[in-house]
Amino acid sequence: MPLYTRFLKDLLTKKGKYINNENIMVEGNYSVVIQRILSPKDKDPGSMSIPCSIGVVSVGxxxxxxxxxxxxxxxxxCRRIRNLEIAPTRMTLQLANHSITRSYDVVEDVLVKVRQxxxxxxxxxxxIEEDAEIPLIL
Structure with missing residues (x-):
């Protein structure tokens, strides 16, 4: 590894501290990473809620x-939206709390609009019971 590469890497990871507060003239190509501090890595949110609509019905x-x-x-x-084609199905689902439940039916090819x-x-x-805050799970 060339010396300047190791110097820049140590400088960016703050292993090596540059003490002098003077400007340095850099000749040739240099990396833009030097000019800004990298933002901290965010954790995976896992789940979030967003507004959406199905047809003319605003789901929330x-x-x-x-x-x-x-x-x-x-x-x-499904009853509120009304114009959906319901296909009968036999399906059992194991939920996160390890309970087993049966599905009612399946609706295929529904257009869901999220912003544009x-x-x-x-x-x-x-x-399942009605939850006014979160009516759908995508």
């Missing part, structure tokens, strides 16, 4: 779980 804030492999919609929300983006989503419909 939906929970986005980055670890989930299916999208859940409560039965009351539109996504095509399949939902598993569950007959």
């Amino acid at each position: 804030k939906e929970l986005i779980d980055l670890r989930a492999s299916i999208n859940l919609m409560p039965l009351f929300m 983006f539109t996504f095509l989503v399949d939902f598993v419909i569950m007959d």
Whole structure:
């Protein structure tokens, strides 16, 4: 490893402290990393809630779980939207608390709008109690 590379790496990781407070004339190419301090790495949020709409119905804030492999919609929300084609299915799901529950049905190819983006989503419909704050889980 060249000496200047090791010097810059130690300077950026604050292993080596540069004591003089004078300007240094750098000839040739230099890295932009020297000019700014790197921001600390943020932790993975796991899940968050964002506002969305399905058709003309504003759903409110939906929970986005980055670890989930299916999208859940409560039965009351499916009835509120009305114009969805429900396909019957036989499916059992094991929830995070290790309880086993049956799905009601499946709704395929639903257009979900989040800000200016539109996504095509399949939902598993569950007959669960109404939660006004988070009606969907994506």
